Amino acid sequence: MKNRHRQLQTLIATVMAMFILLSVNIDAAPERPMPVTLKYNLAGTGSWVPYGFFGDVDKPGIFAEVIAAILDRAGYSFEFYYYPPKRADKAFDEGLLDVDFMSSAWFKDGDIGDPYVASSTIFNLTEYIVTLPENAHGYVTPSSIHGQRVGTVAGYDYHDDDKFIRVDFFSEARLIKGLQMLRFRSVILEGVTAKHWSSHYDVPIALASVHSEGEVFLRLRKEFSDLLPSLNEAITALKNEGEIDRIFQKYAVK
Structure with missing residues (x-):
């Protein structure tokens, strides 16, 4: 390095x-080097x-x-x-x-x-609507979260956050804990990240549907x-x- x-x-x-x-012989200097x-x-x-x-x-x-x-x-x-x-x-x-x-x-x-x-x-990169396994049947499409409280990370952008109620936490790890504590029924997370914290906290999850892919x-x-x-x-x-x-x-x- x-x-x-x-x-x-x-x-x-x-x-x-x-x-x-x-630049020595250039009369007009560039606006920004x-x-x-x-x-x-x-x-x-x-x-x-x-x-x-x-x-x-x-x-x-x-x-x-x-x-x-x-x-x-x-x-x-x-x-x-x-x-x-x-x-x-x-x-x-x-x-x-x-x-x-x-x-x-x-x-x-x-x-x-x-x-x-x-x-x-x-x-x-793909982000998913993540929920507990017993709730996965209720989130088979991205629009399933509309009108609901959804766990999100403060400062992150979500293309449809005018259609659901953001519940901002400071990190992805806390979203999985919030899901475990039933603070909300779903969160939005990248798949590998969701599985990492699911394993770390021993919280079973389901990647119920794709929220964004781009x-x-x-x-x-x-x-x-x-x-x-x-x-x-x-x-x-x-x-x-x-x-x-x-x-x-x-x-x-x-």
């Missing part, structure tokens, strides 16, 4: 030197196993490893921050964060918002649109080389 960062620092210095040489550092929220919720950061430096989570691989390949350095989900959403809007993982499937009508741009697809990409603030070609090239290369798959296999996903 130290070698990777040392190589990255050398590459950044070289690129900046080339940029200065190329190309950034060399992007800010990403590492924390999220540590309970989103195996995607979120949960404290193990050797296995920091799928999101952390994937974004580090992409930004390294594209030639950008990065800074990790540690905001909880709800605060991270606000920090992103305020420009305190530059890039995150997102899926249009999480938003109403697939709209990620005009201030943002999206990279090419990195992987797919492509996951990097979302950037629109002012960084010029970075998309290099980021997309990096994503394509890592997928073709099997690196993205290797990261998922490391966490026993796929």
Whole structure:
């Protein structure tokens, strides 16, 4: 890891030197020089196993490893921050964060918002309506939750949360505990995450129906649109080389 960062620092210095040489005779300076550092929220919720950061430096989570691989390949350095989900959403809007993982499937009508741009697809992710086994027959379609109290994670986006009553908890782990304690009859969780906490707390569950299924990409603030070609090239290369798959296999996903 130290070698990777040392190589990255050398590459950044070289690129900046080339940029200065190329700019000497340009009368009008560009409106914004190309950034060399992007800010990403590492924390999220540590309970989103195996995607979120949960404290193990050797296995920091799928999101952390994937974004580090992409930004390294594209030639950008990065800074990790540690905001909880709800605060991270606000920090992103305020420009305190530059890039995150997102899926249009999480938003109403697939709209990620005009201030943002999206990279090419990195992987797919499916979230389920999760309930206790004896209640599974009542949740055979996504619309089954409409009008009901549903366990959700504070700060997360859900494409149809105007049709059910959100009961926000701080983490995926607490959603499974809330389900066990009958705080609600259903929760929305990614499948591997749900099974992890089901096993951890010995709470039998059923993945009753798919709530959302979509492509996951990097979302950037629109002012960084010029970075998309290099980021997309990096994503394509890592997928073709099997690196993205290797990261998922490391966490026993796929």
